[in-house]
Amino acid sequence: MTNKKGDQESPKALANSTSQSATQRVPPPETSEAIHTRFRVIAAFWAVIIFLGFPIWWKTTSIYRAHLPIQEMVDWDDGKICRPVFPLEIHVATPQMQISESQHLLRTTQHTLDDLNEFAAHHLRLKPVNDTSASTPDEEHNVDAIGNAVEEGAEIALTVRVLSQEGLVSPRSELHADTTQLDVFYPPNHVPLPSSSNPPLSAFIAKELQGLYSEEKATIGHILSGETAGFDSESISRRLRRSMKYADTYHLSFSLFTPGPAPSSWDIENAVKEYLSPLLHAFAPISNFTIDTQVQLYATFSPMAPPPVYDEGEAAWTLRKEDLSAFINAAEWPLNPSIGSGPTLNFILYVPAPSQSPLVVKENRASSWIVPQWGGVYLLNPTLLTDQSGQSNPPYLTHESLRPAFMTFSHQLLTLLGTPTTPASLPLRLQTLTRVRAATLLLSASSTMGSLARLTESLPSIPIPATVASSVSTTLSHLSATCSYLRDGRFAAALASARVAETEAERSFFEKSMVGQVYFPDEHKVAVYLPLLGPIGVPLLVSLLKEVKRMIARRKANKAPAASN
Template identity: 45%
Template structure:
């Protein structure tokens, strides 16, 4: 076959001309451009780290005021305060010589200490400066007034904190005596006068879940929780159209206001009244048994006043009808107490359409007794002693409740690190701790109740702070869901640019090292 090569033949292309063309290469980057890019990335990260992160941290961080957590837990655990009630009792020995009075005081105090099985509650006897004068002093819980008589007897004054003790003249112990029947008798009477208060305080301060005596259980379950103010509602319910009016204001002023006045040192009271006609009770029987009492109040139809202004309401109901409570075949009653609610009195029908104050005397006197029971007052003893004991019992109760609330707040703060603690909570805790310390220093004083009340109120206010509780419903997962869509588009270019610059820097470093090695070898 003839060759096509010749002078006029077209030139044959090289084999490499058949390969695909290579993509155009970017011009080499200038060193100034590299420095500019590095500075841009570096400045972006400087702005993020030094300006963006602090602003984000400041605007999104949760404020947590400093709380004395260890001190709060110590109060809750009973380590910060050991409650004690040291009551002062004046021993008015009358006309006894000083030496005989001192001997009787020493022997009576020893007998008292032997009878006392609750160390937190102690009675301390003292002799007034002038035994011939009235030995009663404001700081004395009780005054023992000794008077000569034919035999030993003791009587508590119904209006004053005075225990009158009569003794035979031959019962005065000689100075060298180590025992005395009179001292033992006075000690036993004093112990009996304060035994119920000791039992209640022992129950409050004890770690046991339930006291063994049934009287403690009954008293604890029927009394209202402490409140500085109570609302008293007096209601007259009748089964027909009469009576339609009652002189309740005059009756309260005559028969119940004296009790409210003596209780005003511990509680405040507001009063309202109402009359309801054609009110049918839940039980129609004339003789009500104990089982019928729970169904007597017709709560579905009787308009009973609710709590007003946040204060607990104590209801006192007078129902006018031919009904009585059958306690036994021979004994009947007209009233009964409803624990933590109020009391009911069954009043026989009166002629006419108006109920006079005299007809309301018995119901209101019964309500006065029920009110003392509903407030947790001890049942035995004279009224002054019962009220002073109530103040000390309430002081201990509020002290325990405030300490428990502070402990719960401390444990809540430790278990939820992300919860907000505003400054108002810290101020309330500090105020509560301050008043707790003052109350604990002298629980036997009348001022301890006011300090304990303020401490409990401040602790409750701090624990239920609205702005703090709201943080419980803002979980961390919600924060991540909010920030990720915003930080993702901004963070990816910054991170990729930083990674690229680090790689370029490592590459340049490796090249410089290779050049330096080559120069060294040559």
């Protein structure tokens, strides 16, 4: 029976109706077989994920990281494994002295050298020998282009011949410009007595030897520790800043530029052969060179560069020193920054028009200058090269007219390659360059090893291929060999070994697969995986949680009757 008040049913009738409909919606209880089937389906999905999917994903996405000797690499960078030393073996020949006098002279000279030396890593070792002239034909096959002994053992850095000469008041020295020989002449009464502890001749020889290697010591000290005791540190720093980074091969580009139609050709082949080839041959143990040439007519100044100004006092067209950096018209002149694998050194021979000749630098009337770490420029003023009318440049430059330019280019090349300015002997300067380059490459490769170790430690997600591990092993091996060669005084071998170490270190640090992963952080991986795994993982996870809750509830229900009993 229902009581109506308007359109609403009584509360009692509404409750009965709701109870009846709820009773009808209750699903039938699941059978144990259905529960077990659902459990097995969920377990099967998770089993496939855990035992098949996850291992495959781990295998296909794992990053291979070859083992690297991190601590050893860091120790090389910190200088804990090798402290470079440079023992120079100097042979001293005293053909006009008795054996006892010669031994006493060497002993006292060595003591004086040791007292004067303020840089322990670089020291001179005197060794007595028979009278050996550095220019005898019998020994030419035992000495290479820079004066280093080819045979095994310590290289002979210098040969000192101590000779008696009548008419001298005090000792004097003479350094051969084209060999590694120093002649010391002394008065006959300056033969050191066995009782003298510091004879004047010993002091003179020690002072001369110190002077020969003062710049080398300062340069090596600046490279190793930044100190240049006993030498102008500013000049050392300036020379190192102007020089090119060491390379196995340099490319030399010689260019003839002129603002008009002439000169249109030059005898460059004979000029290079006569004026430059001997220097390049002397450099062969240090670096190799390739050469190309070009001629560019109507090569005008850059519109942005200030034009030359005529100076009546100097009677010449002048360029200000601060404007020299804008002299090269890089936009229109065909100057390649790099040709081949090695760095390029550009040497420009500019022949100004007769209407703007002579052309010089205003401040010092120089006709050449160096562009640091790039090349050099020489202004060949055509005042003496014009034809009979004096109105135009000659169409052809002979190799005789190119001599001043190529003598300047040779000097500029030495500067750009980091060759020291002293001593006067070129073979000695190239020996110094060999030791300086070996020290530079040793420190550079060691620093690269330290940087690579810190990179792999800070970025555990980047791969380390087997090629990197092989290059690191080769680098460390050659670093050890370089240190050993330096200790033994075998500087040519040390440079060759340091060259390999630097090449392998650079190859390992700039491995393509490693560089690419540096810019792919873990956040990118999460952004890639979430859209793929979200729709699949959420249903599986929810079903697993429901099944776990059902199992827990069932276990509690089973425990309740047992507790009541």
